[in-house]
Amino acid sequence: xESGDGSWEHCNIAFREGIDRKCTFCKIDEELxxxxxxxxxxxxxxxxxxxxxxxxxxxxxxxxxxxxNAVKTCYNGVxxxxxxxxxxxxxxxxxxxxxxxxxxxxxxxMYIKYKIWLYKLASVKPRMQSIMDDIHNxxxxxCKYKKWKNMLPLIKRQLQAQG
Ligand SMILES: [Zn+2]
Numbered sequence: 001x002e003s004g005d006g007s008w009e010h011c012n013i014a015f016r017e018g019i020d021r022k023c024t025f026c027k028i029d030e031e032l033x034x035x036x037x038x039x040x041x042x043x044x045x046x047x048x049x050x051x052x053x054x055x056x057x058x059x060x061x062x063x064x065x066x067x068x069n070a071v072k073t074c075y076n077g078v079x080x081x082x083x084x085x086x087x088x089x090x091x092x093x094x095x096x097x098x099x100x101x102x103x104x105x106x107x108x109x110m111y112i113k114y115k116i117w118l119y120k121l122a123s124v125k126p127r128m129q130s131i132m133d134d135i136h137n138x139x140x141x142x143c144k145y146k147k148w149k150n151m152l153p154l155i156k157r158q159l160q161a162q163g
Contacts, residue, residue, distance in 0.1 A: 028123070071116075100147065104142070
């Protein structure tokens with residue numbers, strides 16, 4: 001379902017132009033961990049030399065522990081369950097019930113990715129409560145349209161992580 005649309009192309013450009021290719025979130029974690037271990041702030045040299053994985057699209061939206069945790073928290077918050085999120089469905093989307101429900105499901109997944117991306121650009125770890133509040137508000141605004149309101153229970157069922 002993922003097409004070669006503008007948003008992915010934008011991501012590619014951002015990745016190409018980035019000087020530091022290391023994962024933003026992993027870098028924050030590793031810096032904190034090492035600073036705690038050393039009992040002091042890291043020097044710029046030490047920061048540059050951190051052993052952190054590269055920030056590929058797959059990493060920043062899925063493989064990164066921070067991203068995975070954010071996705072899981074969102075799914076569990078909306079779906080009201082605790083469990084694992086299906087990678088393919090989250091990244092690529094899936095066909096459910098009808099066209100409107102499929103679109104709405106994918107819109108919410110895109111929205112979660114968009115939020116993670118904004119935090120990455122700001123170089124801060126995602127604030128889960130803030131993302132959850134934003135999704136909640138998105139769903140409230142969707143409910144203003146009767147046709148979409150009826151879809152929400154179906155969507156919520158899809159957003160239930162697999163236990
Ligand atoms: Zn990472």
